[in-house]
Amino acid sequence: MEKKFMKGNEAIAEAAIRAGCRFFAGYPITPQSEIPEYLSWRLPEVGGVFVQGESEIASISMVHGAAAAGVRAMTSSSSPGMSLKAEGISTLAGARLPAVIVDVARSGAGSGQILPGQNQYNVATKAPGHGGFKVIALAPSTVQEAVDLTYKAFDYADRDRNPVIVLADGVIGGMMEAVTLPEYKTEMPDKSDWVLDGCKGREIRVNSSYVHDVAMLEKQQIDSAAMYERWQLEDAQSESYLVDDAEIVIAAYGISARAAKSAIRELRKEGVKIGLVRPITVSPFPFAAFDALDYKRVRHILCVEMCIPALMVEDVRCAVARRTEISTFGRGGGFVISPDQIVDAVRMLSGEGRK
Amino acid sequence: MEKIYGKPGSLQPTGNTFCPGCLHGTALKLVAEVIDKLELREKTFGVLPIGCSTLSMFYNNYDMITSAHGRAPAVATGYKRCRPDNFVFTYQGDGDLAAIGLAEIMHCANRGENISAIFANNGIYGMTGGQMAPTTLVGQKATTCKSGREASQVGYPMRMAEMISTLQAPVYVARFALNTPANVLKARAGIEKAFRNQVEGKGYSFVELLTNCPTNWGVSAGESLKWIAEKTIPYFPLGEFRNN
Numbered sequence: 001m002e003k004k005f006m007k008g009n010e011a012i013a014e015a016a017i018r019a020g021c022r023f024f025a026g027y028p029i030t031p032q033s034e035i036p037e038y039l040s041w042r043l044p045e046v047g048g049v050f051v052q053g054e055s056e057i058a059s060i061s062m063v064h065g066a067a068a069a070g071v072r073a074m075t076s077s078s079s080p081g082m083s084l085k086a087e088g089i090s091t092l093a094g095a096r097l098p099a100v101i102v103d104v105a106r107s108g109a110g111s112g113q114i115l116p117g118q119n120q121y122n123v124a125t126k127a128p129g130h131g132g133f134k135v136i137a138l139a140p141s142t143v144q145e146a147v148d149l150t151y152k153a154f155d156y157a158d159r160d161r162n163p164v165i166v167l168a169d170g171v172i173g174g175m176m177e178a179v180t181l182p183e184y185k186t187e188m189p190d191k192s193d194w195v196l197d198g199c200k201g202r203e204i205r206v207n208s209s210y211v212h213d214v215a216m217l218e219k220q221q222i223d224s225a226a227m228y229e230r231w232q233l234e235d236a237q238s239e240s241y242l243v244d245d246a247e248i249v250i251a252a253y254g255i256s257a258r259a260a261k262s263a264i265r266e267l268r269k270e271g272v273k274i275g276l277v278r279p280i281t282v283s284p285f286p287f288a289a290f291d292a293l294d295y296k297r298v299r300h301i302l303c304v305e306m307c308i309p310a311l312m313v314e315d316v317r318c319a320v321a322r323r324t325e326i327s328t329f330g331r332g333g334g335f336v337i338s339p340d341q342i343v344d345a346v347r348m349l350s351g352e353g354r355k
Numbered sequence: 356m357e358k359i360y361g362k363p364g365s366l367q368p369t370g371n372t373f374c375p376g377c378l379h380g381t382a383l384k385l386v387a388e389v390i391d392k393l394e395l396r397e398k399t400f401g402v403l404p405i406g407c408s409t410l411s412m413f414y415n416n417y418d419m420i421t422s423a424h425g426r427a428p429a430v431a432t433g434y435k436r437c438r439p440d441n442f443v444f445t446y447q448g449d450g451d452l453a454a455i456g457l458a459e460i461m462h463c464a465n466r467g468e469n470i471s472a473i474f475a476n477n478g479i480y481g482m483t484g485g486q487m488a489p490t491t492l493v494g495q496k497a498t499t500c501k502s503g504r505e506a507s508q509v510g511y512p513m514r515m516a517e518m519i520s521t522l523q524a525p526v527y528v529a530r531f532a533l534n535t536p537a538n539v540l541k542a543r544a545g546i547e548k549a550f551r552n553q554v555e556g557k558g559y560s561f562v563e564l565l566t567n568c569p570t571n572w573g574v575s576a577g578e579s580l581k582w583i584a585e586k587t588i589p590y591f592p593l594g595e596f597r598n599n
Contacts, residue, residue, distance in 0.1 A: 023437055049436040053429065054462035061426035061459070065402075065433025068420050069441075073433070091423045196418045196434075198441055200397035206412045208421040210405075 002181045008143045009034035009173040011181075012102055012166065013042065015150040016074050020185045021100070022048035023073040025062035027055055027081060030114040031170040032104035035076040056081040060088025060101070067097040068207050070195035072154050072188070076102035078170070079120050080111060082128075089163050090129025094209025096194075096220075098157035101128075102150065102166045104173035107307065107334040115334025116170030118254060121311035124167040125283040132221075134228050136235060137165040137283040139253045143177035149280070151182050156235070158189045160227060167282060169306065171255040171336055231284040238286035239278040242268065246275035247297055248346060251290075251316045252304040253279045255336070260304050262339035267346055274346060282312065290319035300349055301326045304342055308332030363387035364416060365396045371414045373407065374481075376576025378533045378566035382475050383411050385543045386446070389550050390417065395442040400434055402427040402443065404451035407481040411446070425456020428463030431470045442553065444471040450480045453489040453513050460515070467524030467558045471549040474515060477566040478587065485571030489513045492586055497571075512590060516563045520596035527552050527560035528597040534565070534583035538593075545595070557599070565591055 006014065013035045016024070024043055026036040036052065043050040049066070053059030059075045066073035077085055082103050092099050103124060107117025124137035136156050140146035146168055153164040196205050211217040239257075242264060243249055252260045257278040267274050277289045301324055303313040310328035317326055329345035331337045362368065365387035373379045390396050399417040403409055405424035412419050422430040427445040435443040452460050452474050460472070479497055480486040487497040487504055490512045494503040504512075520528040527549055531542035542564055549560030565587050567579035574582060 023433065025433060051432060051436060051466075054458050057426065058429040058432075058459050058462065061422060061429035062433030062436075064422065064426070065420070065430035065435070066437045067433075068400075068430075069434045069437035071437040073437075087423050088426070095420075196400055196420060197438065198398035198400070199418050204416055204418055206419045206421075208403075208409075208412055208419075209423075210409055210412075210421050212413075 001183070003178060004181060005176060005178050006143065007034060007174065007176045008146055008168065009104065010038045011143050011147050011179050012150045012168065012173070013038040014181060015147040016100065017042055017046055017048070018182050018184050019072065019151045019154040020188055021072045021074045021154060022046070023063065023066035023071045024048070024075065025051040025053045025059040026075050026077065027053050027059050029078045029081045031106060031116065031173050032076050032078045032102065034173070035102060056084035057087060060085040063099045064088055064092055064095070064097065067092065067099050068196045070191045070197065072158070074100040074102065076104065078104050078106045079117070082120060082123055086129040089135070090131050090133065091209045092163045093129065093133040093135065094131060095207050096161040097207065098161050099163045100150070100153045100157055100166065101163055102168065105167065105169045107332065113334035116255065116306065116336060117332070117334060118169055118256060118306040119311070120167060121282060121305070121307070124165045125285065125315070128163070128165060133224060134283060135163050135165050136160070136231060136281060137167050139167045139280060139282045140172055141254050141257045141278065143172060143175065144179045146172050147179050147181065158191070161194070167254070169255050228284070232287070235281060236284040236286040236288060237280040238289040239280060240289055240292070241276040241278065243275035243277065243293060245273050245297070248272065248274040248300050248302060248349065249293060249298050250274065250276045250302050250304050250342070251312065252276065253282055253312060256304045256306050259337045259339050260342055263342035263346065266339060266343050272346065272350070279312070285315045285319065287319045290316070295323040298324050300324060302346065302349060303328045304337065304345070305330045306337050363391045365390040367414050367416050369414070372410065374570045376567070376569040376579060379408055379411070379475060381533050381539060382473065382564050382566060383414060385539070385546055386444070386473060387415065388543060389547045392547065393550055393554060395550065395554070398440065399442045400438070402431045402434070402445040404447040406448040406451050408446055408448055408475060425451050425454070426459055427451070427456065428459040428472065432463055432466070432468050435468060435470050439469070442550070444473060444550070446473045446475065448481070449474070449476045449478065449488045449490040453515050461519070464519045464525050464559050464561060465522045469553055469556060469558050471553050472559070472561045473546065474561065474563040475566045476515070476563055476591070477568040478512070479568050479571045481568050481571055492590060514591060516561065516596050519561050524559055525561055525597055526558045526599040527595070529595040530563040530565065530591060530593050532565040532583055532588055532593055534580040
């Protein structure tokens with residue numbers, strides 16, 4: 001195991017290499033441009049291919065071709081670019097092809113801001129493209145976790161033959177931390193039963209998201225729905241932090257959860273019984289972690305997100321099912337939430353707001 | 356008795372369901388004949404567009420993928436870079452290639468990807484029912500320009516072969532028509548040239564085929580061939596624009 005001091009974006013790129021990613025196509029957009037920059041020289045070193053696409057649309061479409069070739073393939077972008085990639089992500093899901101898409105999210109609609117934001121929650125968890133499909137979406141809270149989840153994302157993609165989103169944000173992408181890099185993956189999954197490698201010695205294969213036979217399309221949708229149910233049972237991941245005696249629970253993911261942990265440690269010193277539920281998979285949403293809370297004790301859930309309005313809170317409401325009070329606290333615009341601000345927000349809840 | 360002509364093995368024996376008189380069947384047969392001749396079928400990766408020719412996924416007899424509308428050149432790029440020993444061609448219509456996929460075709464050509472592009476240009480959107488395409492002739496009627504294309508409103512038909520031949524990387528750029536047996540034979544030779552270029556690792560080739568759409572042009576199959584000769588070819592001149 002190799003330990004290195006790395007910037008989040010570059011760590012994500014290196015994790016992809018070690019997971020066996022051998023094709024990347026992408027387009028420059030802040031705050032993720034270090035991913036294509038890093039892979040432009042790193043992929044050729046390991047016999048892989050880097051292409052700078054003429055757009056986000058072309059880049060995800062190149063990934064479409066590489067995925068059909070049986071190669072582990074990835075693209076990355078930030079919020080505005082994800083709107084353009086939506087077409088290709090939907091095509092991959094419809095065509096049942098694996099790929100990893102990294103979204104180093106920034107703030108706001110349209111061009112918004114280049115500064116960090118958690119505004120991409122709904123895109124990653126509800127509608128990464130048209131057509132009502134779902135993807136596994138993984139939300140790292142540290143650079144180490146960004147490495148580990150990117151590494152794992154390729155396995156999910158190949159297992160399910162479905163795109164996977166790594167939902168980071170501009171803070172994770174831009175900060176430097178010490179990371180332990182995983183080993184180079186040497187054994188790749190067997191794709192020989194579906195890969196398009198030329199029809200020598202077998203029947204021809206046609207890979208298409210267009211399905212001519214409506215009964216077949218419905219069958220595919222039924223199978224996909226069953227897969228989404230399995231994710232919920234088998235793949236939902238979360239971290240519960242100091243919740244056993246908690247009267248207040250913060251729900252937060254990604255960088256907000258990290259700030260929330262610091263705030264919780266501060267508040268615990270003052271005797272506030274507070275904990276955290278942190279979704280690691282934002283899709284599938286870890287409903288079980290909210291079911292496991294003791295609602296005789298938990299009097300309030302504060303959903304902390306780095307976007308306004310809060311978006312994850314809708315899943316939290318669904319998970320909590322009116323068993324306790326829920327409110328939200330967030331920063332928007334591209335402001336990064338600080339632990340102090342969360343401490344203040346919690347004090348306001350207890351009627352002890354800053355004088 | 357010796358068999359001197361048969362259906363190419365790179366087509367399914369079942370035939371196609373294109374409209375009567377449609378030249379897509381001819382274009383796809385030429386592609387299939389050349390694939391057979393060069394013995395490429397078992398390593399072919401055909402990249403299909405969105406449009407009438409998406410249906411050729413049921414008629415061709417080799418591995419195929421359907422891309423999102425206009426993205427065939429990008430899909431082909433990703434595949435070919437990963438599997439350089441496979442034979443990769445794109446097949447696109449004029450809405451797919453010259454409108455929604457303009458960026459992808461130009462940049463794929465500009466990168467000089469070692470693939471072969473077939474462009475079936477019939478000057479109209481067929482699958483969606485006869486709307487104006489970037490290649491619809493001035494004055495030609497379509498369902499989104501009922502009194503005919505007006506250049507003052509929507510500009511002039513785009514000459515894709517000429518545009519692509521302004522780029523430095525492509526090694527072969529040519530336009531043929533499928534309206535007469537003599538032209539069909541020339542087109543087949545052009546497709547063969549394009550496919551050989553890829554096999555020999557020379558780089559990007561672009562073959563435009565002037566085709567028809569009797570259904571949406573509102574003419575008979577026979578009249579549509581006359582139309583190509585009298586209206587289409589005068590605006591879209593035939594020939595090789597690049598042959599390196």
